[in-house]
Amino acid sequence: MTRNSAEILAKWIGEAKRIVFFGGAGTSTESGIPDFRSAGGLYESGQNEFPFSPEEMLSSDFFYRHTETFYRFYRRKMIYSDAQPNPMHLLLADLEHEGRLSTVITQNIDGLHQKAGSRRVLEVHGSVLRNTCLSCGEEYGLDAVMGSEDIPLCSRCGGMLKPNVVLYGEMLDSNVLEASVRAIEEADLMLVGGTSLTVQPAASLVGMFTGGRLALLNRTPTPYDSHADLLVTEPMGEVAQQVRHLLGYK
Structure with a gap:
């Protein structure tokens, strides 16, 4: 990620009033949690x-x-259970605390967003922290x-x-999906990170975003690259660390 890209992202965040984040496995790989199909995953x-x-x-x-x-x-x-939040988790928690980020929507089940301090988290695939x-x-x-x-x-x-x-063959929680759609429709900046955007129906949520700017942070190409206003392919932790510094977060 170039310094210019980091500055653009920080500028957009500073101008936004209702940010929503949609993330996948790549959000947590820098915390030591492997994704599904990469080498060693x-x-x-x-x-x-x-x-x-x-x-x-x-x-x-x-x-x-x-x-x-x-x-x-x-x-x-x-x-x-020993994994710790990385700079991306911390950036999102900072933005929520500041009142700029309205919702985190995650495909991950690791609970690291909450561990970082985020409270408004919609877990599309559930969580390992809860059992019934x-x-x-x-x-x-x-x-x-x-x-x-x-x-x-x-x-x-x-x-x-x-x-x-949510196991294969099970339905996603309709209440979580409806809340996710509402958050996306109300957002003026959508950050999408660490997801190939190929798993349905969760990935189709990105298509619900029609307002403001779309920033897509992913190491590999996705089907939504052509819709993004900003594409970032560097590691998310590095991206978030630069943006946190530019925004004055410690």
Whole structure:
């Protein structure tokens, strides 16, 4: 990212009144959480250890048919409880605190936006931090999953716990999608970061943005590049660090 690009982005942020951020796996890779298909990512590492593809193991059908294997994969490859927010997470939290950013919409399930201090976060694919008993509906945190060696069970009724993440074959939460659409339609600056914009229906949310400027931060090309007013292909953490400096954030 050139200094000029950083200055443009910082200028747009300073002029905006209602910023919305839409992010994917690339938002968290600099926090040590691998994305799905890059070299050394979830897909490659998962195939080396398990006889099923990650897509199959992260499906609703697999969860119910092979629950023990699901949780073994889930704990090994989907949980990064020691990960810390990177400069992009911190920039977004700063912007929310200042009243410029209205909403973070994320495809990630790691909870790092909240860890950085963001409060208005819409999690399109759910979160590893929340788990529900399928029998009585009791809610549990991540400790209930990580503290069990096999299938985590409800301490109240003994029922099986299920992570509140959207598995393949499940529907996205309509309330989250509706709130995301409203936030995008009301925004005057949309920042899109760390996503290939190929996963539907979440990626189609970007097409709902019709007002103001669109800045797209991604290492590789996306189907929406031609619609962006600014394209940035450098690492998001570096981008955010420069912008935070230009905006006077510490």
